[in-house]
Amino acid sequence: MEAIILLLLALISLTCSIIAFATSDQIPIQDFCVADVKYSETVYGYACKDPKLVIADDFYLSGTELAGNTSNPFGSSAKRISLTQLPGLNTLGITIARADFAPWGVNPPHYHPRASEIITVVEGTIEAGFITSNPENRLLKKILVKGDVFVNPRGLVHYQRNVGDGNAAFIAALASQNPGVVMVGNAVFGSDPTISSDLLAKAFHVDENVIHKLQEAN
Amino acid sequence: MEAIILLLLALISLTCSIIAFATSDQIPIQDFCVADVKYSETVYGYACKDPKLVIADDFYLSGTELAGNTSNPFGSSAKRISLTQLPGLNTLGITIARADFAPWGVNPPHYHPRASEIITVVEGTIEAGFITSNPENRLLKKILVKGDVFVNPRGLVHYQRNVGDGNAAFIAALASQNPGVVMVGNAVFGSDPTISSDLLAKAFHVDENVIHKLQEAN
Amino acid sequence: MEAIILLLLALISLTCSIIAFATSDQIPIQDFCVADVKYSETVYGYACKDPKLVIADDFYLSGTELAGNTSNPFGSSAKRISLTQLPGLNTLGITIARADFAPWGVNPPHYHPRASEIITVVEGTIEAGFITSNPENRLLKKILVKGDVFVNPRGLVHYQRNVGDGNAAFIAALASQNPGVVMVGNAVFGSDPTISSDLLAKAFHVDENVIHKLQEAN
Amino acid sequence: MEAIILLLLALISLTCSIIAFATSDQIPIQDFCVADVKYSETVYGYACKDPKLVIADDFYLSGTELAGNTSNPFGSSAKRISLTQLPGLNTLGITIARADFAPWGVNPPHYHPRASEIITVVEGTIEAGFITSNPENRLLKKILVKGDVFVNPRGLVHYQRNVGDGNAAFIAALASQNPGVVMVGNAVFGSDPTISSDLLAKAFHVDENVIHKLQEAN
Amino acid sequence: MEAIILLLLALISLTCSIIAFATSDQIPIQDFCVADVKYSETVYGYACKDPKLVIADDFYLSGTELAGNTSNPFGSSAKRISLTQLPGLNTLGITIARADFAPWGVNPPHYHPRASEIITVVEGTIEAGFITSNPENRLLKKILVKGDVFVNPRGLVHYQRNVGDGNAAFIAALASQNPGVVMVGNAVFGSDPTISSDLLAKAFHVDENVIHKLQEAN
Amino acid sequence: MEAIILLLLALISLTCSIIAFATSDQIPIQDFCVADVKYSETVYGYACKDPKLVIADDFYLSGTELAGNTSNPFGSSAKRISLTQLPGLNTLGITIARADFAPWGVNPPHYHPRASEIITVVEGTIEAGFITSNPENRLLKKILVKGDVFVNPRGLVHYQRNVGDGNAAFIAALASQNPGVVMVGNAVFGSDPTISSDLLAKAFHVDENVIHKLQEAN
DSSP, X not given: OHHHHHHHHHHHIIIIIHHHHHSOSSOOSSSOOOBOGGGTTTOSSOOBOOGGGOOGGGGEEXXXXXXXXXXXXXXXXXXXXXXXXXXXXXXXXXXXXXXXXOTTOEEEEEEOTTOOEEEEEEESOEEEEEEOOTTTOBEEEEEEOTTOEEEEOTTOOEEEEEOSSSOEEEXXXXXXXXXXXXEHHHHHHSOBSOOOHHHHHHHHTSOHHHHHHHHHHO | OHHHHHHHHHHHIIIIIHHHHHSOSSOOSSSOOOBOGGGTTTOSSOOBOOGGGOOGGGGEEOOTTSOOOOOSTTSEEEEEOOTTTOGGGTTSOOEEEEEEEOTTOEEEEEEOTXXXXXXXXXXXXXXXEEEOOTTTXXXXXXXXXXXXXXXXOTTOOEEEEEOSSSOEEEEEEESSSSOOOEEHHHHHHSXXXXXXXXXXXXXXXXXXXXXXXXXXXO | OHHHHHHHHHHHIIIIIHHHXXXXXXXXXXXXXXXXXXXXXXXSSOOBOOGGGOOGGGGEEOOTTSOOOXXXXXXXXXXXXXXXXXXXXXXXXXXXXXXXXXXXXXXXXXXXXXXXXXXXXXXXOEEEEEEOOTTTOBEEEEEEOTTOEEEEOTTOOEEEEEOSSSOEEEEEXXXXXXXXXXXXHHHHHSOBSOOOHHHHHHXXXXXXXXXXXXXXHO | OHXXXXXXXXXXXXXXXXXXXXXXXXXXXXXXXXXOGGGTTTOSXXXXXXXXXXXXXXXXXXXXXXXXXXXSTTSEEEEEOOTTTOGGGTTSOXXXXXXXXXXXXXXXXXXXXXXXEEEEEEESOEEEEEEOOTTTXXXXXXXXXXTOEEEEOTTOOEEEXXXXXXXXXXXEEESXXXXXXXXXXXXXXXXXXXXXXXXXXXXXXXXXXXXXXXXXHO | OHHHHHHHHHHHIIIIIXXXXXXXXXXXXSSOOOBOGGGTTTOSXXXXXXXXXXXXXXXXXXXXXXXXXXXSTTSEEEEEOOTTTOGGGTTSOOEEEEXXXXXXXXXXXXXXXXXXXXXXXXXXXXXXXXXXXXXXOBEEEEEEOTTOEEEEOTTOOEEEEEOSSSOEEEEEEESSSSOOOEEHHHHHHSOBSOOOHHHHHHHHTSOHHHHHHHHHHO | OHHHHXXXXXXXXXXXXXXXXXXXXXXXXXXXXXXXXXGTTTOSXXXXXXGGGOOGXXXXXXXXXXXXXXXXXXXXXXXXXXXXXOGGGTTSOOEEEEEEEOTTOEEEEEEOTTOOEEEEEEESOEEEEEEOXXXXXXXXXXXXXXXXXXXXXXXXXXXXXXXXXXXXXXXXXXXXXXXXOEXXXXXXXXXXXXXXXXXXXXXXXXXXXXXXXXXHHO
16 A cells, blocks of 8 residues: 555656746745755656745755866866755756866866856866857957856857866856756767767768767767 | 937937847737837847837738758758848747758758747758757757658757758747857857867867867868 | 556646646746646646657657648638647747638637737738737738738737638747637637627627627627 | 937937837836836837936826716726826836726726736626637626626636626726737727628628628727 | 545645746736645645636635724734635736725835735825835835825835824735735844844844844834 | 037936846847946946947956955945946846955845845855745744855845854855845835834834834944
């Protein structure tokens, strides 16, 4: 009998909790709707926790001062705060993230489909830039030091890299509880399955073997 | 004196008309706000035309049955309806476009930062696909024939190509009056100025000469 | 036992899945939320399908090139794409429709409470018009041929009719996943129960027997 | 010289002030934006008045306790509060209205394209109803007395009539600063120019002479 | 067995129905979504009732002409219409309220985080005012008599009091289905647990014993 | 002549530029709309700068690592980034701020009518709390150290104070380009003109001389 109850609860979580995720970054119609993360492994979003059970810890998280692991080919790390970590963010339309860079580490070209972003450098020297949309494709970029701020408008491709010899890091504020991220290299050259190499060769005006090299690497 | 008036009107159009463009794809608070396109060459958006002067032609456009010119390296053409052509679209949150393809023509990977899209094939056989966001990067694709419909969610990278021996074409409906377009190749490899090739080499895990080939071609 | 599970699943679908339908045509907070149409006959909206189970077919539909059946008193047919047919449209704020007309067929006065509309004629010659709101009540209308486009602003009464001797058809793009439709004749003269005929006689400044003829016919 | 300045100011008001009207019923990004009604006769919307010049009277209006004139064929009157009367409403997404009824007076079938409505009866006995959208076309109606409340959802056709022997009145709250109103009879049978009577005859399944009677009366 | 079903239904209501509450005051994507109030005592929001079961009573409420009980230290009473009382308001972005005042009764300083408000005096003489945001902190106030209207912009602190010798009352229209209310005195001096009195003393520039008096009273 | 042109430009800026400020924190319909701050001293918001003239510096600001001046009765300082400082934020729906605290300094009870907030402690030890809305009025609070994060939901009263012996500081991310701030003490006890002390005495259940002390101090 209990197995059935658990099964049903799982089904409920599967079909119901998803729905909160489907609501948008809009003004909520209550003070807050803390994510109910009980079923976090099986669902894709969260219903509201009973307000009576909400505690200060639902709005609290520690550890953003800790650098991420940059021992990877990019020499960089990006940690975004999710609703699982900070359930109080549910419905509030904002989140933050931290990026760390080894010397000359790169945060490769990417964009956030659902959020503009303000980055604030907390350590080191960082080149940050974004590219305007077609047909201008202008690159706007700056060299940033500690305390400098740079804005990446929603949906535009941007990147950063550490241009100093020491470590570098920034904190980012993003105007969505779930900004999403599309890594351009992964999307175009590393999708599953891959986009046909002859199609990409024609799209990028290069030989197919150039595309093959990119597809092998991403 | 009249010159000054014209100058002032130009300045007014420069500083004021822009503002309508700044309003968002939301429910307007009037029935319609036909774009006043008198100053179309110098401004980036449009104020409302006097409702008394609005005519049926403001909501009318001909020519969408005509194929675009596909004599270019992509073998494709994309024509989007702008407010200048169809001023009645102002504030209504929707537009359409037409794409044409020579045999094996390609509409290269791109995305629309402000609109989901439904394409409807009107001629030929077209492969259409989009890639989900990080970290999944799944490619979802279909082969489409006349009358087939495919959906590209807002902000995700997508492409199409003609996989038949004749011409091909589709009509697209887009959920914004100004969806915007970011051509991934142009943004990453063809920006002005270019992104440093060593940065891109590290970001895409390839030799710098691979990046150079892409930068020369885009 | 299984009966109880089915009952509970039905109840879950009844109380939960409805909710996705209650979310609005806004920017979603995920890339997509494909409608879970398992319970489509008993519910009025859809939760998100598990992203891992999403396939390209969720974003695909065939058959829009096929004419609808116009053998009815209106001599016209309107087919709107629903979430049941194209579950990938869920949360994306757009849909399309197809209308067909026998010679001199009429799409009677109606409006969409939740969407502006762009129609594109694909066959024949069509008169299209909409009426501005009170107190102007201006009729803006055009004769359209193949490739012509006409815009109906959200919430305004509009109609079309085939003014040629052959068949006619258009494809419509609508700026909502569920635009809704109010057929003016059905709402005013054909509601269940009917509005009192003496009330309508006073409202329309005609004798009650005129209203009776309209009520009998709608 | 002053004449030119006035002309220019008029032009400014014509091209600029309209724009505030084009913003939507959304959360504003300031506390208030009192409508600047200096140019109220020539424009269709209002820019923000200088906050320093804003006074309490901008948020104040008297006279809603006064009955409107019901000496007309409908035996009813509807007074909506406009921004010209109450400029403080600008950007706040709400307005109110007052309707009065002579005995058996009728507020004919109409709808508000941009607002749901709550009516509160302050005098007399009123029948109020609305019709759900196609294909159900259900009429939901109630008889209301003083203090009773009835809700008309956004965009649905509704009506009221006085079903008592004395006067009747209600106050309406509407969820938009400019709800708009489409009077169904005027839109369909009284537009300028009129919709072809043969088209309407086919649309409403009645003889053309029935349509002629309605067109002559509306 | 029935116990389990009831338990499961309770759980469903706990995790699911909440979600409708999490949707925002936006344009819904259906005509209406009447709140399903079956589980009203255990949940914090409502899913949509089956449209087939919706009746006119879902949109109806009586009793707003009745004065509330003002026998309390404030000498005032505020009754807001909730979804439990008027389930048809769900998703429609509007509600109303009634306030009553004994002679010299006070509706203490408060604000609505999610709605602008229009008050209409129906009895007596009322002083109404709101304070603009920092750093101006201007008080805009008026004396209102029957039929007078005053607007309180969203999120600003406002108050009213009866400045006449008889009773007074107003009806308020609010631009949200759930405007929320923060009573400034209760929030600052009467929270559970209380804010440290030394902190408040420093914040308000007064001796701690002044704060103690306020904390004891609120 | 030039004087007139300047006068007219000033008038244009006064009546027009305001309007961009009136648009809401929604998805813009262009990639960005950099604020045109030429007229910053006389206007209350900004039109879009010509995109061709936009430069990287429009999205850049330095100095957020510098502590504000805390030599004041509160022992605290709050610096919010305005559009004048960082014009690229216009239309993007986000901003950041920095607060500094002398030992035991207090950021007094206040709220932001248009934004939720995430604070990240960068130095010292801070007590942060917010109070839920009426009727619960629960205080949720935490002691935060470097790297700790705390969320203040939109529109709820919150405060912070330095509970350590050294300086303290945090960076805040806010989900609006213009969150606004209402300082509760200033609004209630320090408005211009003041709210009647007898009214406040009744509202807060204390003697009028308690109110007088608060009014003198704020």
